[in-house]
Amino acid sequence: MIELLTLEQFREYKAIGKGFVAITDKNLSKNCVHDTSCNFVKERYFSQKVIESGRKNGSYYQTDDYNEAFERFEKMQRCQFCLP
Ligand SMILES: [Zn+2]
Numbered sequence: 001m002i003e004l005l006t007l008e009q010f011r012e013y014k015a016i017g018k019g020f021v022a023i024t025d026k027n028l029s030k031n032c033v034h035d036t037s038c039n040f041v042k043e044r045y046f047s048q049k050v051i052e053s054g055r056k057n058g059s060y061y062q063t064d065d066y067n068e069a070f071e072r073f074e075k076m077q078r079c080q081f082c083l084p
Helices: 007-016 043-052 067-072
Strands: 002-004 020-023 031-035 060-063 076-078
Antiparallel strands (some): 020 060
């Protein structure tokens, strides 16, 4: 599992279109793991959370195995839209 820290990293990973993205959020009751191609995995949201807010409310991680997201983070859930 690798944390996504820059727009370049995010774009590259999104362009490959494989694997999963775990998104954590301290202000929400749950964290969420998505298929990389999910519409909720958006550059604008990434930019807001990671670049503009400096990850103080949450972070983005790439992984080939979404079970890793459940092992690493509490309150993790699968996205209802891309991983029902
Ligand atoms: Zn999703």
